[in-house]
Structure formats: C-alpha cells, structure tokens
Amino acid sequence: MARPTVSAGYARALLDYAVSCGVDRTVLLERSKIAADRLLDQDNRVPMAAYVALMRAAKTLCDAPALGLEFGASTRFDAFSIVGLICRSAGTMGEALQHLNRYRRLIAEVDLGGERERFTITPREDGLWLEDRRPDPDAFPELTEETFARFVSEVARSFPDAPFVTAVRVTHPRPAHAADYSRILKAPVTFGSDRNAMRIDPSWLSLKTRDANAYVFGVFNERAEALLSRLEASTTVRGQLETLLLPRLHLGDADMAATARTMGMSRQTLYRRLKAEGAGFDQVLDGLRRETALSYLENERLSVSETAYLVGFSDRSAFSRAFKRWTGRSPRG
Numbered sequence: 001m002a003r004p005t006v007s008a009g010y011a012r013a014l015l016d017y018a019v020s021c022g023v024d025r026t027v028l029l030e031r032s033k034i035a036a037d038r039l040l041d042q043d044n045r046v047p048m049a050a051y052v053a054l055m056r057a058a059k060t061l062c063d064a065p066a067l068g069l070e071f072g073a074s075t076r077f078d079a080f081s082i083v084g085l086i087c088r089s090a091g092t093m094g095e096a097l098q099h100l101n102r103y104r105r106l107i108a109e110v111d112l113g114g115e116r117e118r119f120t121i122t123p124r125e126d127g128l129w130l131e132d133r134r135p136d137p138d139a140f141p142e143l144t145e146e147t148f149a150r151f152v153s154e155v156a157r158s159f160p161d162a163p164f165v166t167a168v169r170v171t172h173p174r175p176a177h178a179a180d181y182s183r184i185l186k187a188p189v190t191f192g193s194d195r196n197a198m199r200i201d202p203s204w205l206s207l208k209t210r211d212a213n214a215y216v217f218g219v220f221n222e223r224a225e226a227l228l229s230r231l232e233a234s235t236t237v238r239g240q241l242e243t244l245l246l247p248r249l250h251l252g253d254a255d256m257a258a259t260a261r262t263m264g265m266s267r268q269t270l271y272r273r274l275k276a277e278g279a280g281f282d283q284v285l286d287g288l289r290r291e292t293a294l295s296y297l298e299n300e301r302l303s304v305s306e307t308a309y310l311v312g313f314s315d316r317s318a319f320s321r322a323f324k325r326w327t328g329r330s331p332r333g
Contacts, residue, residue, distance in 0.1 A: 004109035005231075005243075006051045009042025009080035014051070017071050018058035031057035035247045037310050039138040040302075042080055043227055043294050045243065048109065055142050066180035068142035072149030073184050076157075082224050083107050085211075089217040093155075094205035097121070097130075103224050105231055108143070110134045121205070122197070127166070131197040144196050149184050151198065156186075158210060163201035169193035237273040241284055249292060252312035256281045290326045293319070297331055304331045 032054035034332040053143030059067045083103045087096035101117040153166045165187045174191035181189040238248045289311040296307045308319030323331045
C-alpha cells in the first residue's frame with residue numbers, strides 16, 4: 001500500500017492531550033514534523049510515521065510511559081472522528097463494530113495483508129475474544145494501548161454497569177508501566193501473548209447504543225463513504241499529487257517540474273500520467289485550493305485573509321477573485 005496515514009483529527013487529539021499535560025505545542029509539532037495547518041480540518045491526512053513520532057515525543061516530554069493508555073482512556077472517539085459518530089449512532093455495539101471495520105482506514109491506515117477485517121470476534125475454548133488483527137503490532141505497541149483503552153473507556157462511559165472485558169492479551173513484552181494496564185483496562189493482562197485480544201462478555205454485542213438514530217447515521221455514513229473514496233483514490237497519481245501538494249499549499253510555490261522530481265519522475269511523465277487519469281497539474285492544484293478554502297470558511301475557523309495565506313495566495317484580492325470564480329460569490333468578511 002502507499003505510505004500509511006492517520007486522520008488529522010486523530011493526530012490533533014493526541015497533540016491536544018499532550019499539550020494538556022504541559023508540553024509545548026510548537027515543540028511537539030517540530031519533533032513530529034507535522035504542519036500545524038494540516039490539523040485544522042480533521043478529515044485531512046497525516047503520515048503514520050509522523051503520528052508515531054508525535055506519540056513518542058509526547059511520552060518523552062510528558063515523562064509519561066503510559067501516555068498511550070491514558071490518551072485512549074481520556075478522549076472521546078466521537079470528538080475527533082466521523083467513525084466515532086457513526087459508531088454512536090449505530091443500533092447496537094455489534095453493528096458499531098461492523099462499521100468500525102468498514103471505515104477503519106479513515107482513522108488509521110493499517111496494512112492487513114490478506115485479512116479483510118482488523119477487528120474480529122473469535123470464539124475460543126476459554127471464551128469470546130475481540131481480536132485486533134493488525135500485523136507487526138509490536139513495532140508500535142502504543143497503538144494497541146490506546147485502541148484497547150478506548151474500547152474499555154467508551155463502553156464504561158455509555159454502559160457503566162454492563163460487563164465487558166474480562167481478560168486482555170497483548171503480544172509485546174511486559175513494559176515498566178504494566179500496572180497501568182490493569183488499572184485502565186480493568187482486567188488481568190497477559191504480556192508476550194500470541195495475539196492482541198480482549199475476552200469479552202457476549203452480551204456486549206447486543207447492547208443498544210443510546211444515541212441510535214437512523215437519519216443521523218445515514219448522514220454520517222454518506223460523508224464517511226465520500227472520505228473513504230477519496231482515501232482510496234490516493235493510490236492514483238492524482239491522489240499522490242494531492243497528498244504531496246496539500247501540506248505545502250500555504251507556501252504558494254507549487255511548481256510542476258519540482259513536484260515531479262519529488263515524485264521520482266520527469267515533468268513530462270507526470271503530465272502524461274495525469275492526462276491518462278483525466279486531470280492536469282493546474283486543475284489539481286486549483287481544486288485543492290478550492291476545497292481547502294471552502295472547508296476553512298464554511299466552518300468559520302479562519303478569516304478571509306488567513307484562508308488566503310493558507311491556500312497559497314499572496315494577497316486577499318487575488319484569493320477573492322479565485323473564490324468568485326469557484327463559487328460565483330465573494331468570500332465572507
């Protein structure tokens with residue numbers, strides 16, 4: 001697969017949590033090499049490598065070995081991801097799990113090889129297990145920590161009296177902060193196991209979500225499908241170009257020849273490949289500017305002048321002319 005990514009909302013949630021622990025935001029961004037403007041829209045994408053660097057920097061600067069667990073337990077899934085909103089509006093927890101598998105790439109891209117689902121319900125002799133099937137989990141055990149902690153904490157918030165996890169197994173070795181596992185996951189933990197899994201009470205699957213709403217679910221589902229399609233399109237040359245250009249929009253220096261070299265091809269090759277996909281360099285750049293500007297302004301996050309800068313225009317008047325060409329109207333303010 002192409003270079004894996006995570007949602008900007010996911011990365012921003014981790015950044016905000018680390019800042020709440022007393023760490024300087026600028027230092028964290030510098031260490032993780034994440035551009036601050038990439039985090040303004042939670043549907044943007046951030047390289048997984050940058051997210052890993054952010055987690056590791058946060059743990060060090062916070063002097064918090066258990067930060068992965070604490071982050072998963074202390075943050076609400078629906079606050080930073082449309083997938084969390086979908087899960088909350090599904091009918092039952094079993095249905096929510098199905099949707100979590102469907103849209104898992106919108107949270108974090110994990111190469112599952114031949115596996116179709118990341119999370120599976122597996123009956124075994126000793127009970128029913130909710131397993132995380134992602135490969136090479138020990139390369140980033142913090143993802144296991146935050147994922148399991150989030151499962152446990154989300155269920156506890158919505159169903160404080162419902163039985164859920166009775167045992168936990170993880171593949172990575174026992175860490176120095178092992179005591180925090182039992183405290184946060186509220187179940188005995190086995191380290192160095194053959195799988196990453198939580199033994200669950202079967203009744204959890206049929207628990208009815210308290211915010212189930214067919215209309216709301218439909219709205220969120222439609223948005224998630226569009227985001228998933230856009231993410232899957234990133235395997236095209238156009239998608240790769242958009243991924244490369246988006247974090248550099250604010251620099252206003254998009255050059256086709258230089259961009260082609262960064263992509264490991266000549267300007268003419270990039271031109272031919274884009275043309276084969278029915279696109280052109282200027283068209284892709286203009287579309288990115290339009291989409292990003294509309295996102296910033298429609299959510300009233302930024303002023304017109306700030307938006308103009310962030311999408312690569314040297315002055316407000318040039319941005320206003322482009323905006324009117326895109327939409328037929330002038331930007332607000």
